[in-house]
Amino acid sequence: MRGYKKPTVSIIGASGYSGAELSGMIARHPSVKLENLYAYSQAGNKVSDIYPALNLDMTYRAYEGVPESDICFLALPHGEALKLVPELLDNGKMVIDLSGDFRLKNPAEHLTYYKQEKPADAWMTYAMPELFHDEISQAKAASNPGCYATSIILGLAPVCRPPMSCGTVTSVSCSALSGLSGAGRSAKTELSFSEMNNNIRAYKVGMHQHTPEILQALGTSATSPSFGFAFTPMIAPLTRGIYTVLNISLEKQLPVSEIKEHYRQFYRSAPFVRICSNPPEVLHVAHTNFCDIHVTQSAQDGSLIVITAIDNLVKGAAGQAVQNMNIMLGYDETLGIM
Numbered sequence: 133m134r135g136y137k138k139p140t141v142s143i144i145g146a147s148g149y150s151g152a153e154l155s156g157m158i159a160r161h162p163s164v165k166l167e168n169l170y171a172y173s174q175a176g177n178k179v180s181d182i183y184p185a186l187n188l189d190m191t192y193r194a195y196e197g198v199p200e201s202d203i204c205f206l207a208l209p210h211g212e213a214l215k216l217v218p219e220l221l222d223n224g225k226m227v228i229d230l231s232g233d234f235r236l237k238n239p240a241e242h243l244t245y246y247k248q249e250k251p252a253d254a255w256m257t258y259a260m261p262e263l264f265h266d267e268i269s270q271a272k273a274a275s276n277p278g279c280y281a282t283s284i285i286l287g288l289a290p291v292c293r294p295p296m297s298c299g300t301v302t303s304v305s306c307s308a309l310s311g312l313s314g315a316g317r318s319a320k321t322e323l324s325f326s327e328m329n330n331n332i333r334a335y336k337v338g339m340h341q342h343t344p345e346i347l348q349a350l351g352t353s354a355t356s357p358s359f360g361f362a363f364t365p366m367i368a369p370l371t372r373g374i375y376t377v378l379n380i381s382l383e384k385q386l387p388v389s390e391i392k393e394h395y396r397q398f399y400r401s402a403p404f405v406r407i408c409s410n411p412p413e414v415l416h417v418a419h420t421n422f423c424d425i426h427v428t429q430s431a432q433d434g435s436l437i438v439i440t441a442i443d444n445l446v447k448g449a450a451g452q453a454v455q456n457m458n459i460m461l462g463y464d465e466t467l468g469i470m
């Protein structure tokens with residue numbers, strides 16, 4: 133397009149796992165320009181020394197105030213974006229935050245699950261494109277969903293959100309396995325190779341911080357849930373990937389063929405959701421922005437079993453963030469990530 137100046141992008145927290153994934157995607161994106169990469173302890177170091185595979189001739193900078201760029205992504209530890217985003221918005225930047233800081237509408241839920249106070253207005257459009265495309269297309273500031281939350285919400289939305297032709301959900305039991313990159317790049321003893329090789333471990337059982345955003349996105353809340361919800365996250369010896377099994381009890385049993393058709397219809401305009409006839413596999417979605425979903429039924433009690441798989445760093449973080457940027461800029465949502 134002659135005369136068209138590509139919007140410029142800065143990534144704050146670019147030296148972490150999701151920031152690095154995002155750096156590669158933005159560098160390859162045909163319709164935006166990567167301008168600055170900001171880091172914390174890695175400021176001053178070359179990208180090529182930490183992530184040679186990115187093949188980027190850039191140096192991480194220390195954050196010293198609002199960047200020039202049109203678009204700012206933040207991929208920082210929880211609590212850090214809360215400090216930076218107001219100033220970015222005051223300066224007219226388009227903002228996409230990958231942390232949990234702006235996902236929850238209810239500050240009391242945020243305090244319970246993140247152990248941090250936040251102002252009542254610290255909320256930005258919950259940017260799950262398959263559910264909130266129109267709101268995202270109007271937004272200047274977006275909160276990217278969590279990785280587990282993405283895999284769980286996409287598996288549940290067709291039975292929990294309108295148009296609901298599958299009967300009322302009475303309870304959901306959810307178990308999900310995550311790869312180690314989900315915990316970020318900084319070393320933790322319990323995530324070291326010798327602790328995790330040949331091992332699986334449940335953690336934050338029944339109290340994971342993604343619980344309230346899942347229920348909020350499904351039109352209910354953790355404070356007053358309209359169905360029973362139990363979530364057990366587990367860490368597994370994979371580098372990347374989230375594998376989620378949802379056992380769903382419905383008030384009224386329906387033939388599984390009808391429910392599968394409902395899922396296909398629900399996601400008919402969603403380019404990154406694939407309804408699969410076989411159970412999904414992490415390797416089939418690794419390094420992609422796809423969420424694969426398999427729908428089946430228990431032969432014993434007729435309850436619904438939905439299995440989903442995503443790459444936590446792509447559909448669960450950087451890929452979904454680029455999908456959201458595309459929608460906010462009015463581009464095709466698949467640009468640079470399909």
Ligand SMILES: NC(=O)C1=CN([C@@H]2O[C@H](COP(=O)(O)OP(=O)(O)OC[C@H]3O[C@@H](n4cnc5c(N)ncnc54)[C@H](OP(=O)(O)O)[C@@H]3O)[C@@H](O)[C@H]2O)C=CC1
Pocket residue numbers: 144145146147148149150151170171172173174175207208209210212230231232277278279313314315316317318444445448449
């Ligand atoms: N990993 C994943 O699968 C997903 C992560 N997220 C969310 O994205 C965000 C980033 O996660 P992830 O990439 O895993 O994290 P990492 O730990 O890998 O990276 C954190 C980034 O933040 C920087 N940083 C660390 N401490 C500070 C600080 N006190 N002030 C400013 N910058 C700091 C780091 O800089 P430096 O390296 O230079 O010290 C690094 O760039 C988190 O909020 C996370 O919850 C969301 C979905 C999925």
Ligand SMILES: CC(=O)N[C@@H](CCC(=O)OP(=O)(O)O)C(=O)O
Pocket residue numbers: 230231232277278279280310311312313314315341342365367
């Ligand atoms: C394996 C692992 O430790 N995963 C992290 C999820 C990281 C993440 O995605 O954090 P937010 O979405 O909340 O920003 C966890 O369970 O806390």
